[in-house]
Amino acid sequence: MMTPAPLVVQGRGDGMRDVVRRRYLLSLLVRKELRVRYRASLLGLGWSYVKPAVQFGVYFVGLGLLLRQNAIGDYAVYLFGGLVVMTAFSEAVGNATRSVVVNGDLVRKIYLPRELFPVSSLFVSAVHLGPQLLVLLVGAIVAGWRPDPVGLLALVLGLLLTAMLALGLGLLLAAVNVFFRDVENLVDLVLMVLVWASPVLYSWQRVADLVGRDSAWLTAYQANPLTVAVELVHRGTWAHASPGNAAATPPGLLGYTVLAFGIAAALLVVGQLTFRRLSGRFAQEL
Template identity: 30%
Template sequence: MIKYIKNFWRYKGLLKEFVVRDLKVKYRRSFLGYLWSLLNPLLMMIVLTSVFSNMFKFDIPNFPVYLLTGQVIFNFFSESTSMSMNSILNSGSLLKKVYIPKYIFPLSRIMSSFVNLLFSLAAMIVVIIVTGVRVKPVILLFPLPLIYIFLFSVGIGLIVSVLAVYFRDTIHLYSVLLAAWTYLTPIFYPINAVPDYVKSIIYSNPMYYFVQVFRDIVLYHQLPNLQVNLICIAFAVASLIVGLFVFYKNQNKFVLNI
């Protein structure tokens, strides 16, 4: 473990350069540039709020903030894991030329998505101010669910990056899975609006708990109970351990399959 930590520290500069590169590439030739990280969640919130609050009449107090707190968490997970899935395949030519710790590639994608998540929090602050939602000291604990979802995304990102190397169909199947996963996470609807058999599926969904913790802190001004925190920790740690194990077992065979 000490060996891997030293190796990670040795390549921390390269990891930083990859993260900066990903951010520059994403907003290259864009007039508004990084401002899109603020505008995109705001525009999506306006559209979804108009649809779901008026057409479906969900009785959710402070619906714009309710929607945005779920949206920023799930969007980070979706973007980070989708980008990390292609990271090894897109870096094949570099991997064949020089030695670079292979986990750097998916990790840099996830970290660049995390930077976008931090920008999106500015949009959430704007919505909180505009809608008049009260702010209490408990909101200072908002980094806690961000740590949970980051660790969970790293684990899933490592797994899908390996799967994409050996099974290219994973790239297409994962987009379908993410679509289903979105609807099974209470982002734009209350959980009491679904039948009981759907609730049982939602309760087994890790994203439900990450979103719930974030909402409890930011919107409902309450500390998440110990049980929910333990569930989040269990999902995050399990994902990270499995992801590291799968990646470590397969990384030396990547160059033969890309």
Template identity: 30%
Template sequence: MNVDWKIIRKYIPLLQQLVLRDLKIKYRRSFLGYLWSLMNPLLMMWILTMIFSYVFRFDIPNYPLYLITGQIVFGFFSESTTVAMSAVLSNAGLLKKVYLPKFVFPLASVISSFVNMLFSLVAIFIVMVATDVSLQPTLLFLPLGLVILFVFSLGIGLALSSLSVYFRDMFHLYGVLTTAWSFATPIFYPVNIIPEDLRYILYYNPLYYILDFFRKIILYDTVPDGSDIMLCIAISCISLVVGISIFRKLQNKFVMYI
């Protein structure tokens, strides 16, 4: 995987403008603006906690924190990859007029979603305070988890953004896939309710390991062991390598299809 850092540095001002544009568009004409990044996960957590704690009675210690951690991690992945998928097509007019490295558009989309998620992380700390969970040294691993999640999502986003140029059905298929993926990831349910003969679905789900990393350091006050860390890093790196490879292979003919 050869990443031309000189090109990335050269186009940092463009990346900044694209990220700011995406953030402004997301909250344009919204009265509460960026507060929705904080309120959305809290409101959804409250609703789902009522449903799954009292109706279905999932017996999970500190279910609100368990739930909101899963919501924010999967929510960022879903949002960032979805917006990255349309990044090249939505900037087709600009690409036809001037030469720009095409990867900056999906990269900017993932970065803008990442900035949005950073606001949402405040919701996790609010729930920690509300449920009497003290801040532990394990939270020092949070930046590493965020980098792993960002890199994994960027790799998927790069692949989707290039494939969607040639196959517009990707927009419809990916919506179905993310819904199925959310149910295959223990966001709101405990792992132990999955029958043993179906648990292999979790083991082939890369987001399961990344989400487990976050829950260990936030909810369970546990330092992930070396094998867990290396596995998550490997998952994110493989995603990025595959994403860059697909993007580079397909990008030369983008102009013919956009």
């Protein structure tokens, strides 16, 4: 006598494990997103070079030349390293927040792991990150940077931390945005502010001079996971470009890195649990 197959509640999947099992669907969604974004575009993926280059030029002229922030050694490499992190994070979180709503037709018509949508947004941002990272590394080499094992590890950890933060927040915000569409507008506002809340356009020493080096505010600022991600990328590409840059690396970066990864892991768990709990109601709400 055959044992009957266990009943499966439709609309409630197995979380991120379903994404791994359905890697082919993930690749299809990523390709669809890229085709839709660059349909009838002459430059295509070339826009992933143009947009950050223009953003870099505006900040470099406005802050580096006009406001004299270029007192930071190799300011162009410093600035672009921070922009790489913030651009990738902002794109991943912003697109992930809208991902379920944008794919509402698929959600209503067929069942597939809902986590595929925010995860595909992360992979699309990774596609755009590649050219930016290449430009950063070439610029760092021109400035005098030579790779070292600790620096390469810091660069990899910085990018990994950015991805974990973006995925955790993306899962959480994508689920909530299905029920409250104001979330995506709020996210856009917060992402605009975040570029000023991390040492992208200025050095951490400016914050230390403002609030005091023994201040709890400075500790909270340096414990911000995005600040840690930016500083790790700076350590990987900018710190050894010139002899004086390494001295500007914030103290205690290793401890803050461990703390940041703990926060990112907790955020990833919370985001996954929230998404999984709410995903069964997505079709009805959409």
